[in-house]
Amino acid sequence: MKKVIVSGMRTTGKLHLGHYLGVIKNWVKLQDDYDCYFFAADWHALTTKYDDTNELRQNTIDVITDWLACGIDPEKSVIYVQSLVPEVAELNVYLGMITPQNWVERDPTLKDMAKILKTKEGQGSQVNYGLMGYPVLMSADIMMMNADLVPVGSDQVAHIEITRDITRRFNNLYGEFFHEAQPLLNECALICGLDGNKMGKSFKNDIKISDTEEETAKKIMTAITDRSRLRKDDLGHPDECEVAFKYWQIFGSDEEIARVKEECEKGLRGCAQCKRELGAKINSILAPIRERRRYYEQNPQLVEEIIRTGSQKARQRAGEVLDKVKDLVKIYK
Numbered sequence: 001m002k003k004v005i006v007s008g009m010r011t012t013g014k015l016h017l018g019h020y021l022g023v024i025k026n027w028v029k030l031q032d033d034y035d036c037y038f039f040a041a042d043w044h045a046l047t048t049k050y051d052d053t054n055e056l057r058q059n060t061i062d063v064i065t066d067w068l069a070c071g072i073d074p075e076k077s078v079i080y081v082q083s084l085v086p087e088v089a090e091l092n093v094y095l096g097m098i099t100p101q102n103w104v105e106r107d108p109t110l111k112d113m114a115k116i117l118k119t120k121e122g123q124g125s126q127v128n129y130g131l132m133g134y135p136v137l138m139s140a141d142i143m144m145m146n147a148d149l150v151p152v153g154s155d156q157v158a159h160i161e162i163t164r165d166i167t168r169r170f171n172n173l174y175g176e177f178f179h180e181a182q183p184l185l186n187e188c189a190l191i192c193g194l195d196g197n198k199m200g201k202s203f204k205n206d207i208k209i210s211d212t213e214e215e216t217a218k219k220i221m222t223a224i225t226d227r228s229r230l231r232k233d234d235l236g237h238p239d240e241c242e243v244a245f246k247y248w249q250i251f252g253s254d255e256e257i258a259r260v261k262e263e264c265e266k267g268l269r270g271c272a273q274c275k276r277e278l279g280a281k282i283n284s285i286l287a288p289i290r291e292r293r294r295y296y297e298q299n300p301q302l303v304e305e306i307i308r309t310g311s312q313k314a315r316q317r318a319g320e321v322l323d324k325v326k327d328l329v330k331i332y333k
């Protein structure tokens, strides 16, 4: 029996290289060794985007199309949409009943989400009820599939602590049933945005998986370099090249990185030329992903079928788990 993994992504728009390198690339590897359940978290998107839902449905399709393009294989993994598995909402109710308020308030997920909400114009510091419940809903997502493992970055281990607490509380109250999901650490490259800050759509510093070659090449030309370097033959400092050299270290081969470093330090490489080469390099790595993306874009019925089939599979497992939960809680059936 393979161990079960659950992981999801909020459906707030097309994905960028930060998502690919930090999350999806790892998922692609995991799907060979585990029973993977990957979900598009449209309810979680609503916790902060409740006032602008025009693109919510399309965002869900875009996120899943990006996953497929990156190599998430519906033959190996269950790909589903959170709202197409209503059992999650029901489990969320039962878990909400046993979760003390102060557990939710101290949860780092809620704090991160509250930050997003605070930046919304006119929101002040208001946190809506749905957002307050975000950590419980996240726990319901994980426990719905009775997951063994949740892939997380080293900075996110604390995020699933509440799920483990809720699991223990449920098992103590009603009887041992749920697995206590363990964090599975990602060994992923972290990529900053073109301006050196965290990569994000709202910061307009991202490169999207769905960007064209031309768009990517153009964006790379805006990447921050060694700020002290004014002319091509100035001696460069790759370690102080805030973005471009960091990208080389992620995407280049060992030989390429060594060559860029040496030529930069000797003043033999201009930043414009360096970034042109970097753009070509990144485009060559993304070429097969973009080709797959085009294929799915041209066959939207295929994406729809994958979503429906995956969500049915997820519902089946969710139904079994929920049935057991109802027995344990002794709810009327």
Ligand code: SF4
Binding pocket: 225, 226, 229, 236, 237, 238, 241, 244, 245, 260, 264, 265, 269, 270, 271, 272, 274, 275
């Ligand atoms: S030559 Fe390349 S590595 Fe050196 S500072 Fe310019 S962009 Fe950065």
